[in-house]
Amino acid sequence: MRRVRIDARPDWREKVENLGLWWHTTEDGRTYWDESAYWAFDLEEVERIEAATAELYDMVLKAVGRVIDRGELPAFGYSGHSAALIERSWAQRDWEPTLYGRFDLAYDGRDLKLLELNGDTPTSLLEAAVAQWFWLQERFPGQDQFNSIHEKLIDALALFAQHGGKGAPLHMTSVSPHPEDEGTVGYIAACAVEAGLDAVWVPVEGIGWREGRQGGGFVDLDDRPITALFKLYPWEWLLDETFGERLAGEVLSGRLRLIEPAWKMVASNKRLLVTLKEMFPASDLLLDATVFRDEAQGWTGGYVKKPVHGREGANASIVEQGVEIASRGGAYDDDLSVFQQRASLAQADGNWAVIGSWIVNRQACGMGVRESEGPITDNTARFVPHLIE
Amino acid sequence: MSKRKRSATVGFSALTLSAATVLSGCEQPASRQAQAPTPAAAAEEAPLYASVEQCRAENPGIDCDAAFKEAQAQHAATAPQFASQAECEQAWGEGQCGQNTAHAGGGIFMPLMMGFLLGRALSGPRAHPVYGNRSGGLYSGRNYVGQADLRGGRYGLPGRLPVSNAPGGGVQRGGFGTSAYGRGAVGG
Numbered sequence: 001m002r003r004v005r006i007d008a009r010p011d012w013r014e015k016v017e018n019l020g021l022w023w024h025t026t027e028d029g030r031t032y033w034d035e036s037a038y039w040a041f042d043l044e045e046v047e048r049i050e051a052a053t054a055e056l057y058d059m060v061l062k063a064v065g066r067v068i069d070r071g072e073l074p075a076f077g078y079s080g081h082s083a084a085l086i087e088r089s090w091a092q093r094d095w096e097p098t099l100y101g102r103f104d105l106a107y108d109g110r111d112l113k114l115l116e117l118n119g120d121t122p123t124s125l126l127e128a129a130v131a132q133w134f135w136l137q138e139r140f141p142g143q144d145q146f147n148s149i150h151e152k153l154i155d156a157l158a159l160f161a162q163h164g165g166k167g168a169p170l171h172m173t174s175v176s177p178h179p180e181d182e183g184t185v186g187y188i189a190a191c192a193v194e195a196g197l198d199a200v201w202v203p204v205e206g207i208g209w210r211e212g213r214q215g216g217g218f219v220d221l222d223d224r225p226i227t228a229l230f231k232l233y234p235w236e237w238l239l240d241e242t243f244g245e246r247l248a249g250e251v252l253s254g255r256l257r258l259i260e261p262a263w264k265m266v267a268s269n270k271r272l273l274v275t276l277k278e279m280f281p282a283s284d285l286l287l288d289a290t291v292f293r294d295e296a297q298g299w300t301g302g303y304v305k306k307p308v309h310g311r312e313g314a315n316a317s318i319v320e321q322g323v324e325i326a327s328r329g330g331a332y333d334d335d336l337s338v339f340q341q342r343a344s345l346a347q348a349d350g351n352w353a354v355i356g357s358w359i360v361n362r363q364a365c366g367m368g369v370r371e372s373e374g375p376i377t378d379n380t381a382r383f384v385p386h387l388i389e
Numbered sequence: 390m391s392k393r394k395r396s397a398t399v400g401f402s403a404l405t406l407s408a409a410t411v412l413s414g415c416e417q418p419a420s421r422q423a424q425a426p427t428p429a430a431a432a433e434e435a436p437l438y439a440s441v442e443q444c445r446a447e448n449p450g451i452d453c454d455a456a457f458k459e460a461q462a463q464h465a466a467t468a469p470q471f472a473s474q475a476e477c478e479q480a481w482g483e484g485q486c487g488q489n490t491a492h493a494g495g496g497i498f499m500p501l502m503m504g505f506l507l508g509r510a511l512s513g514p515r516a517h518p519v520y521g522n523r524s525g526g527l528y529s530g531r532n533y534v535g536q537a538d539l540r541g542g543r544y545g546l547p548g549r550l551p552v553s554n555a556p557g558g559g560v561q562r563g564g565f566g567t568s569a570y571g572r573g574a575v576g577g
Binding site: 177205206207208209219 | 480522524525526533536538539560561562563564565566567568569
């Protein structure tokens with residue numbers, strides 16, 4: 001794999017905006033969609049990433065199953081309603097729709113290691129599925145890319161449509177106003193329409209609760225009932241908020257289905273990194289992970305402390321020989337933490353790259369590269385396209 | 390280049406339905422449109438005023454003081470109520486709450502009115518209160534009526550909003566969304 005500098009298309013802003021990618025530049029004016037370079041992989045490397053992603057997904061499913069079977073949910077921070085929801089969704093996992101998840105991988109061309117999985121609210125989806133594909137068509141029409149995310153997403157939604165999803169609208173929600181989240185949900189809504197579903201948008205704070213004679217129910221902005229809801233909003237937050245108990249009641253009674261299903265909370269919880277390492281100690285895809293800082297302090301090469309619910313690098317810190325060498329603030333510092341052995345990221349031209357490898361409709365099907373100027377990949381890390389050479 | 394990693398059978402025709410067009414509802418057959426964030430059913434749009442002065446300047450013939458008072462009274466009767474300032478602020482944002490002075494004995498807190506709508510009724514102008522949540526959602530009574538442009542903690546109010554005369558049909562809103570406040574990233 002190598003990083004190649006290249007001129008951005010002169011009208012790249014307009015081009016990506018036409019695809020729905022309005023958040024190509026951060027609020028403070030920095031480039032987020034960055035086509036001034038690309039990463040070139042050879043086919044062998046891509047096939048290794050693809051196989052590793054499929055293998056990791058199998059391992060994650062086994063680990064989630066073990067956590068639930070052994071009654072370990074409280075150690076992950078789930079009890080009461082959230083545990084009941086997770087257990088129910090796991091028991092019904094063959095029927096519960098699940099669209100996607102994104103593994104973040106450290107890969108420097110030699111070692112390939114799992115950093116974490118975002119299985120509940122992954123973003124950079126439109127960038128990976130669509131924007132980089134169109135970039136490839138214009139820049140290198142003869143080349144290939146590891147990317148069938150779009151087709152797999154439609155497949156997943158069509159599967160949902162065929163299994164009871166068509167009877168009522170699929171409501172879709174995120175925080176609003178929020179260009180990135182609304183844009184990502186808008187893209188998934190477009191795929192849902194393509195799959196024959198009736199997609200209806202509702203901002204998360206616009207979701208209503210209507211009391212009725214036979215119990216209440218959630219409604220959209222036009223007071224229509226919500227029976228299936230795609231949410232780009234963490235399960236843990238929904239359950240923690242004013243309507244959380246009602247949400248739990250509706251889902252547990254089967255009157256409401258959420259995408260992603262509740263067991264994805266466990267899949268995304270970084271505490272699972274420790275379970276994975278316990279279950280698959282010989283896997284060369286896994287870094288050492290522990291809940292004990294003392295243990296982590298003994299590792300050579302340093303460790304990374306991550307809050308179990310953290311997203312986008314928030315509150316992560318990197319410690320080398322007992323000294324914190326990088327850290328990110330954020331709003332997740334009240335969380336439990338895990339300690340993960342530090343991995344070696346690909347570095348080039350002063351950038352650190354992490355691979356986001358997608359599982360869609362239960363298949364490894366594409367990737368995107370995010371670059372930072374420091375060792376922690378955060379929410380401003382630039383998305384850089386890739387190709388296969 | 391050797392083996393393709395991408396399925397060649399399915400193209401990107403779907404992208405004529407791009408994210409932008411789906412959420413804004415443009416350029417699609419009506420039957421297949423995903424719905425744009427439209428506020429609750431409303432028959433009428435009305436101008437929104439942030440102050441009595443603004444109302445007066447734009448409506449010389451209208452008793453804006455009376456309209457404001459009417460909106461205030463409606464607000465006291467219909468806005469969500471909380472037992473403490475802290476509970477109210479948790480849901481509606483810091484500095485966004487006040488005591489309901491219309492409530493005898495006090496002790497009831499509710500989101501502050503940000504402005505009022507001047508609608509029309511057969512009997513003359515009808516005023517409706519508007520208040521906003523921490524992420525810019527605008528409500529009247531218990532109905533979501535639209536979105537403010539929230540920049541640097543200041544609410545940019547739209548010039549017009551739909552009037553929602555219905556009492557909300559027993560629908561409560563605003564029970565989700567509070568955790569996102571103050572966090573940069575929701576997805577990840």
